[in-house]
Amino acid sequence: MIIIVGAGLAGLTCAKLLTEAGQKVLVLEAADQVGGRVRTDYHEDGYRLDRGFQVLFTSYEAATRHLNYQTLKQRKFDPGAILEKNGKHYTITDPIREPAHAVSGLLNPLISTMDKLRILKLRTQLQRVSSDEIFSGALQPGHQDETTEAYLRREGFSDKIIDNFFRPFYGGIFLDRSLQTSARMFQFTFKMLATGDIILPAEGIQRIPEQLVASLPKGTVRNSARVGELLITNGTVQGVRLVTGEQIKAETVVVATSSPIAEKFTHKPLPTQGVGAVCLYFAGDERLYNQRKILLNADPHAYVNNAVLVSNIAPTYAPPRKHLLSVTVLGNPSEDDELLAERSKAEIAGWFPHHDLSHWQLLALYRIPFAQFYQPAGIYDTLPASQTDVPGLYLVGEYTQSSSIQGAMHSGEVAARELLKTRQLVPSQS
Numbered sequence: 001m002i003i004i005v006g007a008g009l010a011g012l013t014c015a016k017l018l019t020e021a022g023q024k025v026l027v028l029e030a031a032d033q034v035g036g037r038v039r040t041d042y043h044e045d046g047y048r049l050d051r052g053f054q055v056l057f058t059s060y061e062a063a064t065r066h067l068n069y070q071t072l073k074q075r076k077f078d079p080g081a082i083l084e085k086n087g088k089h090y091t092i093t094d095p096i097r098e099p100a101h102a103v104s105g106l107l108n109p110l111i112s113t114m115d116k117l118r119i120l121k122l123r124t125q126l127q128r129v130s131s132d133e134i135f136s137g138a139l140q141p142g143h144q145d146e147t148t149e150a151y152l153r154r155e156g157f158s159d160k161i162i163d164n165f166f167r168p169f170y171g172g173i174f175l176d177r178s179l180q181t182s183a184r185m186f187q188f189t190f191k192m193l194a195t196g197d198i199i200l201p202a203e204g205i206q207r208i209p210e211q212l213v214a215s216l217p218k219g220t221v222r223n224s225a226r227v228g229e230l231l232i233t234n235g236t237v238q239g240v241r242l243v244t245g246e247q248i249k250a251e252t253v254v255v256a257t258s259s260p261i262a263e264k265f266t267h268k269p270l271p272t273q274g275v276g277a278v279c280l281y282f283a284g285d286e287r288l289y290n291q292r293k294i295l296l297n298a299d300p301h302a303y304v305n306n307a308v309l310v311s312n313i314a315p316t317y318a319p320p321r322k323h324l325l326s327v328t329v330l331g332n333p334s335e336d337d338e339l340l341a342e343r344s345k346a347e348i349a350g351w352f353p354h355h356d357l358s359h360w361q362l363l364a365l366y367r368i369p370f371a372q373f374y375q376p377a378g379i380y381d382t383l384p385a386s387q388t389d390v391p392g393l394y395l396v397g398e399y400t401q402s403s404s405i406q407g408a409m410h411s412g413e414v415a416a417r418e419l420l421k422t423r424q425l426v427p428s429q430s
Helices: 009-020 061-066 099-106 113-127 131-135 148-154 159-174 183-195 207-214 259-266 337-349 405-421
Strands: 002-005 025-028 040-042 048-050 074-076 081-085 088-092 198-201 227-233 236-242 247-249 252-255 274-284 294-297 304-309 323-330 361-373 393-395
Touching: 002 009, 002 236, 009 025, 009 061, 009 207, 009 405, 048 361, 061 405, 081 159, 113 183, 131 183, 148 159, 148 183, 159 183, 159 294, 159 304, 227 259, 236 252, 252 259, 252 405, 259 393, 274 337, 304 337, 323 337, 337 361, 393 405
Parallel strands: 002 025, 002 252, 081 294, 252 393
Antiparallel strands: 040 048, 074 198, 081 088, 227 236, 236 247, 274 323, 274 361, 294 304, 304 323
């Protein structure tokens, strides 16, 4: 039998491929539901609250292979974004996908015409290379990695677009406005945005792991089963012991937890430095803006990095005639929850001076200290392989690929392929 520790996207994707190959698999999940960080809570007033602002890029190759977007009831964001600076709104459009708004986009004073042309050039360049080529450094001189900021400057982008657009937009993706994340991750996400849509499942982000679970044989996943330690005898995996003391024997164990937990289980050095964020949800009676776009804070002293009226994209996230605002603050702020919420709402109120936000209600606040593993320049050449030096022990998680839904799911694919190549498995019993 194969035990998979963790029912996040990585572990579930691995389980899907292994069961499709006829292997007997048991997935042990510590929480009461599957999904890991990809979870949705249901507020008593009828709101759907994802645990952190999360979206799905439809161009993710692994997601395309394993998910049915139609069944997810995908709800699409409009291309581009709305920049907030000095109390004014500046809309960014995609001239290729939104040709009707091309002229207004050219008039945006925060982004020069030359920078817009550089974006089109970059788009064409990245569409010609594969994701594997990007992560191997094919677009970098001598295949030497560099920071996103260094890459953008090498491509000729001005301080104006770097500060007004790239920092808040990719700050929301990388959870770091400094743009010190690897340029390879920037190139990858830029390519995904240029070749697909950004979507939300109408019934919450948790529908993604739930769809993966639905593809598994009944009884494959066991929730509320927290693993306490791996059982390793004479250097070979023998199974796991739950915190309750129960032992479960297995010839193969796949550790599909976050990297800090995986490091504790395996006693192997893994990428455990994380970046965090706080996600706040506010509910109100007024629609603050009409577009299905994300709001980016271009102020150099931003507290709130980005926000979005989720109910504009997926009305099912809020009850009828109500609106749901998701707000992201980067890092791990020291303020208590009440002060953090007040400061966030006050800053956003400055974006909408003609609306009264005093009546907007805080529904929930999620502190996520380890939302991603840190991805500085050079990290992808050092990530661990899925197969360890312990016979029968495998690693699955975004930290073996890249910090994204694609990275998590692809890591499950890679581990399943490696595992199925081995000759150590006992054939599954019918």
